[in-house]
Amino acid sequence: MFGRLLGHRVGLGAASACLGALAVSPLIPRTAESRQAPPTTGERQAPDLDLVMVNVVFRHGARAPLTENYGAHDHEWSYCDRAYEAVRTRIRGLDDTDRPVSQSDERQRKVTFAGGCRKGQLTSAGQLQALQLGSRLRERYVGRGFLPDSYDPAALEVRSTNISRTLDTVTGVLTGLYPDAEEILIETCDDRREWLYPNHRNCARLSQLISGRRRETEKMREKSAYHLGLEEKLRDALGMSPEDGHVRFVELFDVCKTVKFHSAAHHFKMSDGLLRELELVATDQMKRFVAPGDDPEMLALSIGKVLRDLLGGMRRATAEGEGEPPKMKLFSGHDTTLMPLLVALGYDLVDWPPFMSNLIFELFRSGDAHYVRIQYNGEVVRVDGSDARGMVELGDLAKKLSHLTGEVSCEAKLQAAPPVDEQAAPVSNGVE
Numbered sequence: 309m310f311g312r313l314l315g316h317r318v319g320l321g322a323a324s325a326c327l328g329a330l331a332v333s334p335l336i337p338r339t340a341e342s343r344q345a346p347p348t349t350g351e352r353q354a355p356d357l358d359l360v361m362v363n364v365v366f367r368h369g370a371r372a373p374l375t376e377n378y379g380a381h382d383h384e385w386s387y388c389d390r391a392y393e394a395v396r397t398r399i400r401g402l403d404d405t406d407r408p409v410s411q412s413d414e415r416q417r418k419v420t421f422a423g424g425c426r427k428g429q430l431t432s433a434g435q436l437q438a439l440q441l442g443s444r445l446r447e448r449y450v451g452r453g454f455l456p457d458s459y460d461p462a463a464l465e466v467r468s469t470n471i472s473r474t475l476d477t478v479t480g481v482l483t484g485l486y487p488d489a490e491e492i493l494i495e496t497c498d499d500r501r502e503w504l505y506p507n508h509r510n511c512a513r514l515s516q517l518i519s520g521r522r523r524e525t526e527k528m529r530e531k532s533a534y535h536l537g538l539e540e541k542l543r544d545a546l547g548m549s550p551e552d553g554h555v556r557f558v559e560l561f562d563v564c565k566t567v568k569f570h571s572a573a574h575h576f577k578m579s580d581g582l583l584r585e586l587e588l589v590a591t592d593q594m595k596r597f598v599a600p601g602d603d604p605e606m607l608a609l610s611i612g613k614v615l616r617d618l619l620g621g622m623r624r625a626t627a628e629g630e631g632e633p634p635k636m637k638l639f640s641g642h643d644t645t646l647m648p649l650l651v652a653l654g655y656d657l658v659d660w661p662p663f664m665s666n667l668i669f670e671l672f673r674s675g676d677a678h679y680v681r682i683q684y685n686g687e688v689v690r691v692d693g694s695d696a697r698g699m700v701e702l703g704d705l706a707k708k709l710s711h712l713t714g715e716v717s718c719e720a721k722l723q724a725a726p727p728v729d730e731q732a733a734p735v736s737n738g739v740e
């Protein structure tokens with residue numbers, strides 16, 4: 309499959325360095341044991357667990373920054389060449405909807421950095437990450453006879469946000485999964501209607517809650533000696549003066565981590581230690597906005613519909629004789645897709661989900677019962693009520709998440725709340 313690699317387009321050094329780096333911290337572990345389905349904890353492998361369905365939710369691969377601030381233009385972004393020839397895809401709106409333009413995508417694509425990358429564009433390294441996830445999925449699910457040998461639209465459903473980098477990522481994943489396919493269907497959605505990330509644009513109540521969080525965060529920063537101290541260290545590292553205004557942690561982290569990912573150099577005088585400190589604060593802040601574990605209403609408005617998609621799809625797959633539900637569903641999204649999902653599942657989210665992070669939901673049948681095993685970047689997520697292998701009964705999982713999957717009203721509640729200030733919005737998936 310790596311015959312598809314265009315060695316002359318991406319510096320071979322860069323390509324192998326990147327693959328090397330990925331091999332060190334594989335997003336799906338390579339060891340035969342951890343790839344086994346079902347997993348064992350040393351005891352005899354249960355003979356009667358049949359894999360029924362797999363959902364894979366992922367964030368796009370490495371990309372150029374989403375902001376032009378904080379010195380993003382001082383770096384040469386020459387990492388966006390095509391790394392390989394991808395399979396052909398057909399992109400269709402859900403329900404064959406008309407084709408309105410994706411405004412956030414258009415806005416970002418208009419900006420080109422020195423070196424050639426556009427704002428938010430998937431880089432060659434990001435393309436390779438996607439290809440690698442796809443080939444791991446191929447090994448694990450086509451190789452073991454769960455998925456058909458060649459692409460079958462009835463067996464594989466593909467959904468993506470309508471943003472260049474998520475579409476490019478899912479195309480890379482599909483190239484790894486079915487390198488010889490002629491054309492694969494991807495379904496996307498008008499960004500005004502999109503629900504694969506917290507979308508305050510189509511939900512007044514969410515917008516209101518986010519505004520509230522923004523005011524809280526402001527106050528917290530003013531009161532926190534730690535935050536003020538960190539700002540000062542960051543200003544020093546970047547050669548900024550206090551007149552440049554407050555340091556927006558999430559936005560600055562975006563520039564620093566993308567520079568770090570693609571080059572050996574640090575962004576200005578940012579050290580590893582300071583970058584790590586910045587990551588922890590940025591993640592903590594971002595969680596308040598997109599993955600608030602302390603506010604079920606807000607979390608439900610943020611990600612409830614994705615949870616309903618996942619649980620509904622699995623439930624349909626358990627029903628006998630109701631047509632042929634797909635065996636695999638891919639969801640190509642953002643960090644802001646994974647963060648609220650992880651928090652909803654009770655995962656202790658401390659680190660920002662790295663590029664190409666993925667959540668895999670495997671549904672098994674055992675007699676009359678159905679079990680789900682969830683993995684985040686190859687590690688079993690131990691949700692409440694799961695057994696030693698990480699298996700949780702589908703009904704138990706649905707019950708545990710029921711406070712987030714019911715219908716919640718998007719109508720704003722009466723209280724004087726200023727509308728979301730787009731400028732001050734934290735940079736996240738860049739689709740806000």
Ligand SMILES: *[C@@H]1O[C@H](CO)[C@@H](O)[C@H](O)[C@H]1NC(C)=O
Pocket residue numbers: 400401402405406407408409410411413414470496497498499
């Ligand atoms: C996706 O975005 C592209 C580019 O902006 C646009 O042409 C297309 O109509 C959009 N599709 C949907 C379903 O919104």
